[in-house]
Amino acid sequence: MKISVRNLEPTKVRLTVTVDPAEFDPYLDAARKEIGKQVNIPGFRKGHVPGKIIDQRIGFGAVAGEAVNNAVPELYSKAAEEKELRPMDQPKLDIKEMPESAKDDTKLKFTAEVEVRPKFDLPELEGMSIEVAKPAVTDEDVEKRLENLRQRFGTLVGVDRPAAKGDFANIDLDAQIDGESVDSQEGVSYELGSGTMLDGMDEALDGLSAGEETTFESTLEGGEHAGEKAQIKVKVNSVKSEELPELNDDFAQDASEFDTLDELKADIRKQCERDAEGRQANDARDAFIAKLQESVEIPVPKGIKANLVSERIKQMTPDPESATADQKKEAEESAEKELRDQITLDALAEKMDVKVSQNDVMQFLSSIAQQYGMDPNRFISSIVQNGQIGSAVQEVGRSKGLLAGMRAVSFVDPEGNALDLSQFLGEEEEAQESVEAASAAAAVADQIASDGKTDAE
Template identity: 85%
Template sequence: MKISVRNLEPTKVRLTVTVNPDELDPYLDAARKEIAKQVNIPGFRKGHVPGPIIDQRIGFGAVAGEAVNNAVPELYSKACEEKEIRPMAQPEFDVKEVPASAKDETKLKFTAEVEVRPKFDLPELDGLKIEVAKPAVSDDDVNARLENLRQRFGTLVGVDRPAAKGDFANIDLVAEIDGESVDSQEGVSYEIGSGTMLDGIDEALDGLSAGEETTFESTLQGGDHEGEKAQVKVKVNSVKAEELPELNDDFASEASEFDTLDELKADVRKQCERDAEGRQATDARDAFIAKLQDSVEIPLPKGILKELTSERLKQLTPDPEKATDDQKKEASEAAEKELRDQITLDALAEKLDVKVAQNDVMNFLASIAQQYGMEPNRFIQSIIQGGQLGSAVQEVGRSKGLLAGMRAVSFVDPEGNDIDLSQFLGEDEAEAEAQESVEAASAAAAVADQISEEKAEATEE
């Protein structure tokens, strides 16, 4: 097999593969056997028709077509492996030449254009130190958590006064464009000042009493008229204020397992400290990836970046066609970071020669199934049948590579003191592992983006 590679872009190549006849012959023989199982030819048992008879009766073109369909993907994978090409998307095949008969000396020739992972050198991990801020917990953090706990036990009581920030108003809304009603809602409970509804509604409601109404202009955020300006009429039906319990020993015993407020505060502080340590571990992860990218230029595959940006935009707005410039910018920046991080972690896993075991993948898929409320075995089968196992392997490889890389470097606080992240990173894995290895597939589609589709399919079934 002759393979030539042409760089079309920094992250896109065209492989031209020319296949020797003896390399194509096994695929032709397999195609003849498969066709023999499906046809009835007088004088021969089904499935036992000689190859030359199949060529004669069915036609060599049909045999070659079947053989090429099976041969091209497999030979493409071998070509990528031989040339150390790391595909990041599905290739576009173009079959150039195919033998016209069993005696034709024409060689199978095809091209494959594919976006690939760019080549770059990661810094050496040995001796690398990365600074991360200390996990800090203040009295304000403790008080904020206690306040959230108070709000969980709060009650709403009606008040006979104008509405103010923090109050809950029961409202009716009517949106009009050019005098025509385009949307309306009744009996909506809204916390004034929360900023979770239309722009301008907080200002409009502030100072209104029950039974009063006003009109303000806003941009609609959903429906057929999303993104359009509208005149919104809002009427206040009632105003309620949140009444919170006092912070004392009685509250502590009601809201927790503790008898006194001091005991509750001490436990809340411990929770804050654990959360701060978790944030520090997250900061360490982000700082580690940023350090790997600090001294290298990583070109991004244009096609994959476009797809990722489109996916992120769909998460920000139900109608990407009406997306604002800010939404487009946010989607683009998020997609670029995600793709750059994926490429970095793939390169790191390769650098550290990370091995992904079958058990690793099954545990990963089982945990994802649990998060989405699906039966694990059924979910795993849907992943395998959907051809997404390679993506799961790649996700696990990235995770294992990240952990292994972070174990290999040192993390210090701004004062130079070592930071112990072992509770988050785990222990080093044994070099010998009595588990079956799974070969990572070339496709790099994100598993997380496909889980929702699998869940929807399972629901339809």
């Protein structure tokens, strides 16, 4: 197999692959056997039809087409591996030449254009020190969390006055476009000032009393008319004010296992400190990735970036065509950072010689399933069936590489004191039998398939 590589962009290449007949012949033979199992030819049993007869009766073109469909993806993967390329997307394949008959000595030739991970050298980790800010917990943090707890024990009491910020109004809504009702809701409870409903709702309700109504214009955010302007008619049925319990020892006993308010506050401060340590660990992660990228130029694949930007914009607005310049800029910056971080972590995983085990993949997918309240087996099966197992393996590799890299460097606070992040980074993993990412994916798929057969039996 002859392979040539042409760089089209910093992150895009074109492979030209010419396949020797001896390497393509097995695919032709396999195609003949497969076709022979599916056709009825007088005088021959299915699956026992000679290849020459298949060529004569079915046509060499059909045989070659089947062979090419099977051969090209496999040969492309071999070519990419041989040239040490790291594809980041599916290739665009184009057949240039192929034999037209069994006696034709024309070689199979195809090209593959694909966006690849750029090649760059990460800095050495040995001796690297990264500064991370101290986790700060203020009295204000404690009071804010205590106030949130207090609100959970609040009660709503009806008031005979106009609604104001912080009140809860029971309202009826009717959205109209060109005088026609397109959506309506009754008995909705809404907290003034929360900004959780339509734009203009807070201003419209402010100052209204029970029994009063008003109309304002807003843009609908859901349903078949999402993104359209509508006249919103809103009526106030009742106004309620939230009454909060007094902060004292009685409240502490009702809201917690503590006897006094001071004990409750002390526990809340400990919670804040634990959360602050978690934020510090996240800051350490971000600082570590930024340090790796500090002196390295990492171009991102244009095609993948464009698709990611498009997805981001769709998440921001129901009408991507009307996206603002600021939204487009935010989407582009977000997509570029995500891709650059992924590329960095993939390179780090290679540098740290990370191996991904079957158990790693299973635990990763199971944890995601649990987060979404899904059955782990069903979730994993769908991942396999949709061909997404490779992405899962890649994510596991990135995570393991990140942890291994962070364990290899030191973190200090602004005063130069060493930080202990071991509770977030874990200890060095014990030696265990592991397999490369592709093998791990296959093992998971085989296990799920085997479980499915057992269940069926």
